Amino acid sequence: MTTAIAIEDVRREVKILRALSGHNNLVHFYDAHEDHDNVYIVMELCEGGELLDSILSRGGKYTEDDARVVMIQILNVVSFFHLQGVVHRDLKPENFLFTSKDENSQLKAIDFGLSDFVKPGLYSIFFYLSSMLYLFDWFVNMFFLFPFVDERLNDIVGSAYYVTPEVLHRSYSTEADVWSIGVIAYILLCGSRPFWARTESGIFRAVSKADPSFDDAPWPSLSSEARDFVKRLLNKDPRKRSTAAQALSHPWIKNYNDVKVPVDILIFKLMKAYLRSSSLRKAALRALSKTLTVDELFYLKEQFALLEPNKNGTISLENIKVALMKNATDAMESRIPEFLASLNALQYRRMDFDEFCAAALSVHQLEALDRWEQHARCAYELFEKDGNRAIVIDELASELGLSPSVPIHSVLHDWIRHTDGKLSFLGFVKLLHGVSSRTFAKVQ
Incomplete structure (x- = not known):
């Protein structure tokens, strides 16, 4: 050596x-x-x-x-x-x-x-720098649509x-x-x-x-x-x-020998993305969560239980803090404040299990399943009944938090049905995933 x-x-x-x-x-x-x-x-x-x-x-x-x-x-x-x-x-x-x-x-x-x-929260660093220096305005907007992303x-x-x-x-x-x-x-x-x-x-x-x-x-x-x-x-x-x-x-x-499922760091990353999403995307995710099977719900039920919900069946930021502290070693303790800061919206409200399912599900992982098309179609039907409404491109761009510098008509033109102005199935699926910076790179 x-x-x-x-x-x-x-x-x-x-x-x-x-x-x-x-x-x-x-x-x-x-x-x-x-x-x-x-x-x-x-x-x-x-x-x-x-x-x-x-x-x-x-x-x-x-x-x-x-x-x-x-x-x-x-x-x-x-x-x-x-x-x-x-x-x-x-x-x-x-x-x-x-x-x-x-x-x-x-x-x-x-x-x-x-x-x-x-190191967690690499995008948080970029967000801070870009907001201070007024650079990468599109990145600032994307920060609110995407999960807490670890260092690569x-x-x-x-x-x-x-x-x-x-x-x-x-x-x-x-x-x-x-x-x-x-x-x-x-x-x-x-x-x-x-x-x-x-x-x-x-x-x-x-x-x-x-x-x-x-x-x-x-x-x-x-x-x-x-x-x-x-x-x-x-x-x-x-x-x-x-x-x-x-x-x-x-x-x-x-089902083998009463296996205990541990707290998964992924749920906190997905919850952060959900809390910073538009009301339209939250509605889409809630519709998708209603299509989950018993096996898919098992993981979410286990994760929710590990957060030890209150007597009224809801969780708050305090529940998450307790769960993280209970599972933390010296390696994690320094990360906890940043995790909690990223979920700060829960300081002022509570989340029940139904909303937790929408917040903590992974669209990408569901997309990998053979039955993804069935999930998406069923979710879109629910969204059509409960949440779909006529919307213009400018309004959609505003709700998604897109920067004025983004060519919104190039990005969002196929999201809306021309017949009635409502979100199309393609737009619904894209909304579930969020808008990626890769989308901007293709059209700018």
Whole structure:
């Protein structure tokens, strides 16, 4: 360890291990010492060997029940350090150890040498600067339409077989870890890797362009829930990929041994976007939330319960503060004020479960489902009955908070039906997603 970068990497790993504490599936950190030549890290001794060794000893694959046990532990610990703002960046079977030689012993996540903190609210910084300097006026408007967005990392790190497409594109966050978990799940269930080539560059091409096969044995003999579970983790679009907490709510997992779903950081990001949305978009999201199935509502019910609603069945900013403090380690405590500031609108009002469903659902994740078209059409029918009204483009632009410099007729001309001036189905779907800066780039 002679370079300044190598020394800094070890110090960052120690900082992360110090900050993260208290989870049963995270290797216990005791202390670290540094002399002139070395850094000494004292951690829990895990004598059971790597998860990789267990996979190999089983001839390459687990039963569904055994794979579920492993997945529950991995998802639990990953959702924990994602909530704390840490991305691991090198999740693979070699980095999970059994505490003892009994394979029923606990799994522990190890090796945070490539891990990093993800700073929240990068767009908040741009918003502040742009408002102070009167620059990027379109960005200021978009800030109110989009979720609280984490800092994007850009280093290509990790192991080739487990690396996610967005890492190769040098723009990623915690979702990259979930992809790696999907690769592990695929291997556990079928005994082979979802992406393979003889060279690292070939693996990277396969990860970027190929789709994992679910047609070859043993996939046809496995449950449809198991296949769906893995597919949701291996979605190439990180916006459509399940979070670790959502994966614990999946039907393949949730009915197994009373699995507890942890607080998901995603709900706070989505709630921020909802609270800053126009009244028209809120109405559209409420219509969409009414189309959710029992399985899709399960995750939202669990998240709402974790916020410990008041006796009247509503939550406020105080509920969110208590939930965050209850789950915070040293890594997260500094982030809490910014989270609360981003949800400040709840300081003056309360939110019931029906509105929470609209605020905390992910349109992108619903869009990844086979039944998305049905969801959208049913939601539009509800919106037609309850919320759709004649609206002119200028009024729509004003309600969306678009800047005067935006060519609104180019952006919004296909949002409104020419026959009656009401929002079209295409406009409804775009409204659900919000207006992106990419839209402006195409028309300006």
